[in-house]
Amino acid sequence: xxxxxxxxxxxxxxxxxxxxHGARVRxxxxxxxxxxxxxxxxxxxxxxxxxxxxAGDLRDLPAVGSTLQGVSHVFHLGALIAIPYSYLHPAExxxxxxxxxxxxxxxxxxxxxxxxVHTSTSEVYGTALYTPIDEKxxxxxxxxxxxxxxxxxxxxESFYCAYSLPVVTLRPFNTYGPRQSARAVIPTxxxxxxxxxxxxxxxxxxxxxxxxxxxxxxGFLKCGEVPGIEGSTINLGTGVENxxxxxxxxxxxxxxxxxxxxxxxxxxxxxxxxVMRLLCDNSxxxxxxxxxxxxxxxxxxxxxYTWMKAHLDLYRPERYQR
Numbered sequence: 531x532x533x534x535x536x537x538x539x540x541x542x543x544x545x546x547x548x549x550x551h552g553a554r555v556r557x558x559x560x561x562x563x564x565x566x567x568x569x570x571x572x573x574x575x576x577x578x579x580x581x582x583x584x585a586g587d588l589r590d591l592p593a594v595g596s597t598l599q600g601v602s603h604v605f606h607l608g609a610l611i612a613i614p615y616s617y618l619h620p621a622e623x624x625x626x627x628x629x630x631x632x633x634x635x636x637x638x639x640x641x642x643x644x645x646x647v648h649t650s651t652s653e654v655y656g657t658a659l660y661t662p663i664d665e666k667x668x669x670x671x672x673x674x675x676x677x678x679x680x681x682x683x684x685x686x687e688s689f690y691c692a693y694s695l696p697v698v699t700l701r702p703f704n705t706y707g708p709r710q711s712a713r714a715v716i717p718t719x720x721x722x723x724x725x726x727x728x729x730x731x732x733x734x735x736x737x738x739x740x741x742x743x744x745x746x747x748x749g750f751l752k753c754g755e756v757p758g759i760e761g762s763t764i765n766l767g768t769g770v771e772n773x774x775x776x777x778x779x780x781x782x783x784x785x786x787x788x789x790x791x792x793x794x795x796x797x798x799x800x801x802x803x804x805v806m807r808l809l810c811d812n813s814x815x816x817x818x819x820x821x822x823x824x825x826x827x828x829x830x831x832x833x834x835y836t837w838m839k840a841h842l843d844l845y846r847p848e849r850y851q852r
Contacts, residue, residue, distance in 0.1 A: 531599040533587065533755075534558045535608030535800040536581075537568020539710045540702070543747050544605060545570065549577045551751070558597050560606065567748065569709050588630025591664070595637040600672030602644045603754050606628065606634050609649070609682075612713050613675045620674035627678035632728070635689045635697070643696065647753045648686040650701040651679050652739070652767065652808045661771075662811035665701070665763050667848040672803045683763070690761040698753045698760060703767030704808045707830060708837035714843055715774055716740070716831070719781050720838050721845040725793075728790045729782075732797030734775035737807040739767040742830035745823045759818055767810025768823045780828070784835050 586593035663845025671677030689695040725827030
């Protein structure tokens with residue numbers, strides 16, 4: 531098994547679960563001179579000892595091609611995912627997310643894989659035109675990041691149609707849980723609540739479908755093993771939406787503290803780029819994968835809060851992380 535973007539939040543959990551299931555796992559991480567494998571460093575030693583870590587760059591086709599040699603399944607999670615960063619560096623985001631995905635598909639086509647699981651995002655839908663959002667909802671590129679993921683998704687679709695590449699596209703809605711960086715809204719809220727009395731936040735009105743990370747990982751595993759789903763795009767979400775303001779209230783309640791809430795203009799997206807509402811129709815995941823979420827929002831927030839409280843050294847809540 532190969533996992534790209536293995537040093538990231540969801541992928542590190544996926545690597546751990548694959549090893550626990552007895553799989554031989556090769557982890558592709560973005561090279562840096564520190565030799566830092568990202569969040570793989572948070573894995574237990576017994577797990578990490580079983581993982582083959584390879585550093586490189588998705589934009590380097592020879593590197594991708596050699597990494598794919600001898601594996602049967604690819605879980606492609608490698609991407610630049612921060613939306614505010616995509617406003618600043620759209621070209622880099624497109625190169626990594628679109629050309630990087632192209633390289634995975636080209637190498638997979640040459641190698642004859644059993645399954646490629648390509649990772650999409652609910653951001654490709656933009657602000658919901660109707661809810662719940664099914665897989666037929668129009669795609670709307672409201673940020674350079676979402677546009678890059680639309681391009682990557684369409685490349686995956688084209689390789690299935692043109693070359694019969696056995697690819698499945700999994701489209702998670704907002705995943706949260708232990709190890710997630712403060713780039714995302716839930717760890718941003720929790721870290722500030724744990725470490726201060728003032729919470730700086732962007733819009734409180736946006737609505738999201740929040741899915742606990744182990745439920746998302748379960749969806750990836752099923753996409754890798756359920757037969758006859760090649761060419762499919764499958765949403766993964768709970769079917770329940772909450773405003774960011776409601777998440778703030780739940781986290782503050784967990785803490786038992788009183789917090790001052792400040793709307794920070796730096797944390798607001800451009801008006802036409804803000805995605806106001808995402809709510810998943812997960813009926814296809816239920817019918818084709820036999821998948822259903824197992825962790826409630828309250829339980830997931832409690833688990834995340836407890837983990838972050840024990841790992842506060844990983845967070846800098848005073849700084850806005852793009």
